[in-house]
Amino acid sequence: MDDNVAEFLAFLKEDRHLSNNTIMSYQRDLWQTMDYLQDHGISQWQQVDQYMLIEVLNEFRQQNKANSTINRIISSLRQFYKYMIRHHYLTVNPMEMIDHQYTFNQPATPVILTEKEIEQLLQVPDVSTPLGIRDRALLEVMDATGMRVSEIIALDIADLHLDVKLLQITGKNNQERIIPLSQPAVEWIETYLKNSRPQLIKNKQETTVFVNAHGCPLTRQGIWKKMKEWVTEAKIKKEVTPQTMRYSFAVHLIENGADIQLIQEILGYNAMKAIQPYLKVSPQQLSANYMKYHPRA
Known part of the structure; x- marks a missing residue:
């Protein structure tokens, strides 16, 4: 995956004559995407489909990245995949199946099922x-x-x-x-x-x-x-x-009084940032926990 990105960046510099700042933006966008994919067991661009790319974009959205940033990432991915198709590294372009304004329709907080x-x-x-x-x-x-x-x-x-x-x-x-x-x-x-x-x-x-x-x-x-x-x-x-099922699982545990550290252990990574809006403790929960855990309550 690294080799494909490096070759694409060299193409932008030598053939497209883009500025260093623009190339650095492409590099940052593609590296962020690649990091997420590799963390999820993807080792080749040929393994990536539109569903995985939507997951990546959703993850960036949950990190509270601005719409402008996510649309720039989408643009970078579009150019990268066009390059991969043009040079016969891929036969299918998954970015063609994703709307350019896709992220504007995504909520700032993750959807949770009741x-x-x-x-x-x-x-x-x-x-x-x-x-x-x-x-x-x-x-x-x-x-x-x-x-x-x-x-x-x-x-x-x-x-x-x-x-x-x-x-x-x-x-x-x-x-x-x-x-x-x-x-x-x-x-x-x-x-x-x-x-x-x-x-x-x-x-x-x-x-x-x-x-x-x-x-x-x-x-x-x-x-x-x-x-x-x-x-x-x-x-x-x-x-x-x-x-959505993953986030709903975490929120339901929290709502029923589960320890956040336990949830992190089960989920396998710190997913708390994405569901931060759901972590607010009610006055009743606060009082109950105080009475339960304070030694002199």
Whole structure:
């Protein structure tokens, strides 16, 4: 990835004769994007699709970057991808599928689903079918763990410790994490593994937990598309992505009194900045915590 960016920057200098300041802006934008992608297990530009780029832009938005900054990043990515196509490094340009003004439609704070809306989503899959059982198990895992899409699609049978309600995964920066599971998540995973997955897999050696209708591992694109279908069927009038489930997971834990450090441990990185507007403590919570923890209260 670094080599492609370096070659593109050299092209801007030697062929386009752009100023050093302009080239530095391109470099900064592309390095920020590349850092995010590499942190999420992406090592080649060929692996990047429009869904991953939308995740990147959403992440920058949650960092409170100005719209002008994000639109500049979009412009830099557009020019970079045109270069990659023109020089035959790629055959598909994912930036063509993203509206240039996309970020102006994104809220300053992340969309959060209510507990009722989560329940609406969970009821959408038709659990009389193998794929419906898979979808219900997948949604239960997303709701119970706050896992990234990249972690969910990489989930292996060996990572499941259902007898003790735990998942053991390797996440960002190859860090191993232990994640608790809810009882409903355990039950639906067990149902999926027993009754659904055996009907879907074609290769008995396949160890990925969540597979598609052809028995191959689910992809990031597959989960994004399914999420749109679930949200539409649940009649939820919000812009929901898989990342929405992750933020909702954190906010629901906070609202129910969970320790922020615990949430950071489960999520695997400091996601608190994105949900900062939801961290305000109510007077009732403040009083209750004071009475609970002050030694002379």
